[in-house]
Amino acid sequence: MSVATDVTTVAPVVSHRPWWRGRLVQVAAIVGLMVIAYRAFELEYPWPGSLAWNGLSAELDSFQSWLLDQRSAEDRSIVFAVFDGFATFVDDLVTWLTDGILWLTWLGAAAVGTLVVLRFGGLRAAAIILASFASFAALGLWEASMQTLALMLAAVGLSLLVGVPLGIVAGRSDRFQRAISPVLDAMQIVPAFAYLMPVVILFSVGPAAAVVSTMIYAIPPAVRITSLGIRGVSLNTVEAAASMGSTRRQLLGKVQLPLARRMLLLGVNQTILFALSMVVIAGLIGGGGLGAVVTSGLYSNPALAILGGFAIVIMAMALDRSTEAIANRTDPTKRHVDSTMRRTLRLQTVGIAGAGIAIVAGAKLAGIADIYPDETTGGTVVTAQEWLLAQIQKVLDYVQDPTSWVFGITEPVGNFLLTEALLPLQEFLVGTPWFVTVGGLTLIAFVISGLRPAAMTFLMLVSIGVMGVWPLAMDTLSQVLVATVLTVLIGVTLGVWAAESRTVSKVLRPVNDVLQTLPQLVYIIPFIYLMPVSIVPGIIAGVLYAFPVVTRLVERGVRDVAPEAVEAAGAFGATRRQILTKVKVPLAGDAIMLGVNQGIVMVLAVVVIGGLVGSGGLGYEVAQGLVRGQFGQGVIASLAILALGIALDRVTQGTRRARREGIG
Amino acid sequence: MRDRFGTRRARFAAVALAAVAALVVSASALSGGARSAACGNVVLNENAWAGSTSNVYVVKYVLEKNLGCKVKVTNITEGQPNFQAMADGKIDAVLEDWQNLASFPQYTKNKSVINLGGNGITGVIGWYIPRYLLQQYPQFKTWKGLKGKESVFKSPESGSQGMFLGGDPSYVQKDKALIAGLGLNFKHVVAGAEPAQVARWSQLYKQKKPVIFYWYDPQYLNAQYDLVRVQLPARFKGCQDDEKKGGDPKKYACEYPSYRLDKIISGKFAKSGSPAVSVIRKFKWTSADQNAVANLIAGKKMKPDKAAEQWVKANQAKVKQWLAK
Numbered sequence: 001m002s003v004a005t006d007v008t009t010v011a012p013v014v015s016h017r018p019w020w021r022g023r024l025v026q027v028a029a030i031v032g033l034m035v036i037a038y039r040a041f042e043l044e045y046p047w048p049g050s051l052a053w054n055g056l057s058a059e060l061d062s063f064q065s066w067l068l069d070q071r072s073a074e075d076r077s078i079v080f081a082v083f084d085g086f087a088t089f090v091d092d093l094v095t096w097l098t099d100g101i102l103w104l105t106w107l108g109a110a111a112v113g114t115l116v117v118l119r120f121g122g123l124r125a126a127a128i129i130l131a132s133f134a135s136f137a138a139l140g141l142w143e144a145s146m147q148t149l150a151l152m153l154a155a156v157g158l159s160l161l162v163g164v165p166l167g168i169v170a171g172r173s174d175r176f177q178r179a180i181s182p183v184l185d186a187m188q189i190v191p192a193f194a195y196l197m198p199v200v201i202l203f204s205v206g207p208a209a210a211v212v213s214t215m216i217y218a219i220p221p222a223v224r225i226t227s228l229g230i231r232g233v234s235l236n237t238v239e240a241a242a243s244m245g246s247t248r249r250q251l252l253g254k255v256q257l258p259l260a261r262r263m264l265l266l267g268v269n270q271t272i273l274f275a276l277s278m279v280v281i282a283g284l285i286g287g288g289g290l291g292a293v294v295t296s297g298l299y300s301n302p303a304l305a306i307l308g309g310f311a312i313v314i315m316a317m318a319l320d321r322s323t324e325a326i327a328n329r330t331d332p333t334k335r336h337v338d339s340t341m342r343r344t345l346r347l348q349t350v351g352i353a354g355a356g357i358a359i360v361a362g363a364k365l366a367g368i369a370d371i372y373p374d375e376t377t378g379g380t381v382v383t384a385q386e387w388l389l390a391q392i393q394k395v396l397d398y399v400q401d402p403t404s405w406v407f408g409i410t411e412p413v414g415n416f417l418l419t420e421a422l423l424p425l426q427e428f429l430v431g432t433p434w435f436v437t438v439g440g441l442t443l444i445a446f447v448i449s450g451l452r453p454a455a456m457t458f459l460m461l462v463s464i465g466v467m468g469v470w471p472l473a474m475d476t477l478s479q480v481l482v483a484t485v486l487t488v489l490i491g492v493t494l495g496v497w498a499a500e501s502r503t504v505s506k507v508l509r510p511v512n513d514v515l516q517t518l519p520q521l522v523y524i525i526p527f528i529y530l531m532p533v534s535i536v537p538g539i540i541a542g543v544l545y546a547f548p549v550v551t552r553l554v555e556r557g558v559r560d561v562a563p564e565a566v567e568a569a570g571a572f573g574a575t576r577r578q579i580l581t582k583v584k585v586p587l588a589g590d591a592i593m594l595g596v597n598q599g600i601v602m603v604l605a606v607v608v609i610g611g612l613v614g615s616g617g618l619g620y621e622v623a624q625g626l627v628r629g630q631f632g633q634g635v636i637a638s639l640a641i642l643a644l645g646i647a648l649d650r651v652t653q654g655t656r657r658a659r660r661e662g663i664g
Numbered sequence: 665m666r667d668r669f670g671t672r673r674a675r676f677a678a679v680a681l682a683a684v685a686a687l688v689v690s691a692s693a694l695s696g697g698a699r700s701a702a703c704g705n706v707v708l709n710e711n712a713w714a715g716s717t718s719n720v721y722v723v724k725y726v727l728e729k730n731l732g733c734k735v736k737v738t739n740i741t742e743g744q745p746n747f748q749a750m751a752d753g754k755i756d757a758v759l760e761d762w763q764n765l766a767s768f769p770q771y772t773k774n775k776s777v778i779n780l781g782g783n784g785i786t787g788v789i790g791w792y793i794p795r796y797l798l799q800q801y802p803q804f805k806t807w808k809g810l811k812g813k814e815s816v817f818k819s820p821e822s823g824s825q826g827m828f829l830g831g832d833p834s835y836v837q838k839d840k841a842l843i844a845g846l847g848l849n850f851k852h853v854v855a856g857a858e859p860a861q862v863a864r865w866s867q868l869y870k871q872k873k874p875v876i877f878y879w880y881d882p883q884y885l886n887a888q889y890d891l892v893r894v895q896l897p898a899r900f901k902g903c904q905d906d907e908k909k910g911g912d913p914k915k916y917a918c919e920y921p922s923y924r925l926d927k928i929i930s931g932k933f934a935k936s937g938s939p940a941v942s943v944i945r946k947f948k949w950t951s952a953d954q955n956a957v958a959n960l961i962a963g964k965k966m967k968p969d970k971a972a973e974q975w976v977k978a979n980q981a982k983v984k985q986w987l988a989k
Contacts, residue, residue, distance in 0.1 A: 061766075064767075065767060065770060068767060068770055069770070072751060072770075072774055072776055196745070197744050197745075200744060200745045200748045200749075201744075201748060204748060204749065204752040204754055205740050205745050205748060205749040205752070205754050205755075206749075206754055283739065284740070284741035284745065285740060285741065285745050286738060286740050286745070286749065286754065288738070288739070292738075292739035295712060295739060295741070296710060296712060296717070296739045298712070298857075298859050299712045299713055299714060299858060299859055299962075300713075300714040300717055300884075300958075300961055300962035301961075301962065301965060302859065303965075389965070393965070400863075400866070400867070400870075401870070402867055402870045402871045415820045418820055418821055419820050419821075423821065521857075525859050525860060525863060528860050528863035528864065528867075529863050529867055532863065532864050532867045532868070533819070533820060533821055534821060534853050534854065534855060534856070534864070535821070537860070538856075611833070611856065612833070612856045612857040612860065613856040613857065613860040614853070614854055614855045614856035614860050614861075614864070615854075615856070616853075616854045620833055620854055620856070623833045623834075623857075624833035624834065626741070626743065626744070627741065627742050627743040627744075627833065627834030628743060628764060628765070628766060628833075628834060629743050629744045629765045629766040629767045630766060630908070
């Protein structure tokens with residue numbers, strides 16, 4: 001989701017009042033009326049049973065058991081043969097990749113990876129790759145890391161195979177773009193836990209199931225960025241080519257695709273990052289590798305789970321930096337390749353391939369093949385891992401000590417959040433008559449975003465009620481709102497600061513990367529010890545996952561404020577602080593509002609994780625649905641999360657009309 | 665042109681041949697190890713809790729040392745994924761199943777999954793409190809003593825009510841119905857997955873504060889924390905355990921049943937004639953055995969293989985019974 005946001009940042013708007021500011025009063029009035037209604041009729045009007053479809057869950061359950069019967073029947077339909085064939089193909093592909101990488105030996109694999117990146121991405125990127133391979137070995141997680149790498153290569157490859165062609169079509173057809181975009185939203189908001197079960201029934205467990213679930217999450221950025229890349233090619237160029245008589249096909253192959261190359265490579269980059277955020281979930285259904293290290297470690301050896309989590313982060317950062325470097329280096333607008341340079345490059349390729357083969361052959365002959373750095377008993381690597389585990393354990397022990405001074409601060413903070421923000425809001429949303437809540441939120445959507453979004457919001461809220469999960473959804477909504485407020489506070493502050501200071505911006509980047517790729521369960525369990533109240537750790541997980549995106553958007557928005565406005569203010573003698581608060585921040589209003597919108601969507605993406613650490617609500621239902629085989633329960637709760645996501649997105653998206661008013 | 669194409673194809677064929685040859689050589693080198701023809705590969709699945717890790721690694725050690733099997737351990741999650749994996753022959757055995765999957769009969773009915781019976785351990789589920797609480801409130805031994813004293817367990821999130829910490833979403837539970845059925849003034853608070861729930865109650869335990877929660881045995885933490893099970897009303901005829909079924913909470917007002925923890929194997933594995941099937945069929949031990957191994961792994965952070973080796977060496981008599989013809 002961060003992808004779409006990066007590119008849809010609205011052009012800087014020169015106005016004295018952000019378009020949404022006048023509307024805040026109206027929103028406040030609506031909320032005020034809702035509070036009065038809550039005071040008057042607390043808990044008197046829960047969602048009426050007559051308006052709920054109670055049989056839905058049973059219907060879904062019987063669908064699942066039908067599917068299961070079909071799957072295990074003697075005369076299976078041809079459809080299952082197709083699924084089986086695909087599953088076997090992917091299983092074999094991943095097994096081959098894993099065996100291939102392991103066959104190279106750790107020395108060979110590291111050398112091949114580094115050399116390939118050296119050729120296409122340059123020295124810096126190659127150094128990062130080498131360091132990451134070295135750290136997988138040092139962490140003692142070599143084999144698990146390589147399994148995950150193979151799984152990711154297969155998942156990313158297949159996602160691109162599906163996503164890029166779809167993106168090309170979407171880039172060239174508005175109608176297709178409109179049709180596919182809600183599907184992509186759904187693929188990203190519906191929690192993976194909901195579709196794990198059908199995936200397991202259709203594809204069994206193992207690499208294939210892991211790859212399929214990863215693909216569902218990783219295809220959307222591939223489609224979106226490809227489409228944006230095609231659309232980003234300047235219209236003049238396309239028209240010029242068309243006027244010279246290019247066919248549509250030539251236009252695509254010779255103009256649009258080459259010019260969009262950098263974007264396409266960025267799409268690869270984002271697809272990799274999204275795929276890596278599914279490693280842990282893939283581990284639950286036979287993906288193995290680092291995902292399994294994390295999930296099994298959580299219960300019996302949390303330090304190991306944390307170590308595995310950091311291996312995932314290292315892999316993500318290395319792949320991110322190297323694909324970014326490759327994207328930048330192959331950008332035709334940035335780099336001209338003439339014939340002598342082409343020859344040098346060709347020589348480089350040959351040299352690098354030769355060096356790679358020599359190292360692999362050398363490693364094989366020297367007998368490194370059978371020795372993995374994490375298996376040599378008493379070797380240095382084992383002790384490195386043990387040392388690291390001991391250090392992490394020390395930190396964990398400190399965190400778990402209720403007499404430490406840290407706990408003395410965090411516990412009251414957690415309790416304060418719970419008793420002063422979460423519980424009152426939860427009581428308010430659950431206790432307010434349902435028609436007041438539906439009406440109020442629809443009105444707010446109307447005020448902020450306009451008629452069509454308001455209609456959509458109404459539809460979504462009503463369908464949540466009809467599915468029979470109104471109180472659970474309101475519980476979740478209260479948590480999402482508190483988490484969003486915190487996300488926006490932190491995100492906007494850091495974003496503005498980062499825009500003002502290069503140093504802060506530089507420091508924040510790796511921090512943001514870690515927060516977005518470290519599996520949430522890994523860092524959230526220690527938080528439970530520090531803030532032992534349910535709901536709060538889940539909120540923290542949401543905030544930590546979502547604020548980096550807000551920061552990035554706000555930083556970009558403030559940076560992009562027209563320099564003329566800033567100079568003019570400076571000429572009138574405004575201080576730096578005045579320029580910031582009176583010029584830059586108001587002018588970046590649109591970007592900030594977009595940050596709010598994206599923050600909500602990101603917070604929703606973590607709702608299920610919240611359910612696993614005590615938040616209850618819809619997330620708990622989804623998580624329980626998977627492990628207890630209660631398909632209907634899981635699907636209904638997931639659909640409710642999706643509906644809530646769409647409703648909140650519509651409430652906060654603003655309208656083009658509203659933005660235009662802002663300009664005028 | 666044609667010529668060039670021809671040579672290129674020939675070259676490609678040569679390279680492909682060489683690659684295949686290399687693969688065959690390396691594959692035969694890989695498989696030529698100490699694998700015994702009698703046993704072959706066995707895939708055991710380890711579930712998330714430490715007890716399951718103990719079962720799996722002890723059996724793995726015995727199969728590898730005594731039968732020469734090649735054992736692979738997978739980490740597929742509990743419930744549907746476990747069972748589908750066995751039905752498809754992706755994993756051969758699960759050594760501790762707590763009978764909480766709704767679609768279980770669908771798998772056993774067509775024999776794609778076979779229940780080999782208990783692993784010797786009786787699973788106990790119930791309401792637990794720290795023993796130190798009994799000094800001040802000896803009446804908490806039974807649920808009747810809790811009545812009227814619920815507010816002892818109050819917390820910021822339960823208001824004036826007492827807080828009851830619910831269990832992992834994947835575990836069998838009926839605490840909400842029990843609380844309502846017994847007429848207790850507790851607020852059921854979901855604590856999330858087991859590591860999260862442990863974080864909650866162990867933090868209160870360390871501060872010697874009151875806490876009451878869903879818990880079970882065998883569990884390695886029971887060796888580290890001194891916990892007492894609160895006595896709930898005895899089971900009566902027609903007492904219900906699946907609170908999802910709804911209805912009158914009074915129907916649920918009895919203690920949890922004792923669970924026989926079953927060994928489940930895949931239908932394909934059962935038919936394979938592998939000697940490992942017989943060992944798994946005879947595999948039986950006690951809660952104390954399992955807790956000892958689990959405590960080495962999760963408490964003392966020993967590598968599972970090492971912990972299994974230590975236990976097997978000290979308990980040869982038991983292991984001999986598993987290996988008996």
